[in-house]
Amino acid sequence: MDENLIAQWDNMVAICVDALEDIKGKDITVLDTSAQTSLFSRMIIASGDSTRQVKALANNVAVELKEAGYEIISTEGLDSGEWALVDAGDLVVHVMQPAVRDYYDIEALWGGEKPSFHAGAAKPWQAAD
Template structure:
């Protein structure tokens, strides 16, 4: 059986890459983009990233939100900013999940969505490939 062809829209991929760059620029860790378009009907891309502390998680999310707002994007839903252990920004076609390390390990979204192809993006410091 061949693997599914990623079908995320160009806008979703561009949005996710812009958010990934913003998070990478602020030292977000283990940034990953997953194409879920062939697995879910509600979204195309998950961005998963980690911060080193709850404050760092909040900063990463705030910076990503500013960058996406400059692109004309506003989140439909925003959850978790009160605690900062797992913050979710839902843009419809893109969902950002930013965790502290312990919470990310516990929920292990990468394992849950292991069938989703990764989307490559160029970070200012390193290239992340699929």
């Protein structure tokens, strides 16, 4: 695999993780999806505690990627704020409220692991039936 391409992906991931951490995103998970699909190479999943925070997290990711010179293909879900997506081509960022994240469990769909919680602590959310 091309080392320049991998360095570009790593740079995009670093920008996104920093943007998520700036707005206090939680349970940030980075998945390498290059072996599963040719549509994108990396996926980032993060949680926000409220609709306002989910919107702010996704917006901050898009702004920071644009400022770094990356193209944003689309953003989705900013109206509802329960699940927002930023599509930057080789990188897709999902920002969800915890109950939505738990319900859809996209980490498991893409072969990743759920975020780990403090040992002995109960899971901080549960999907609605």
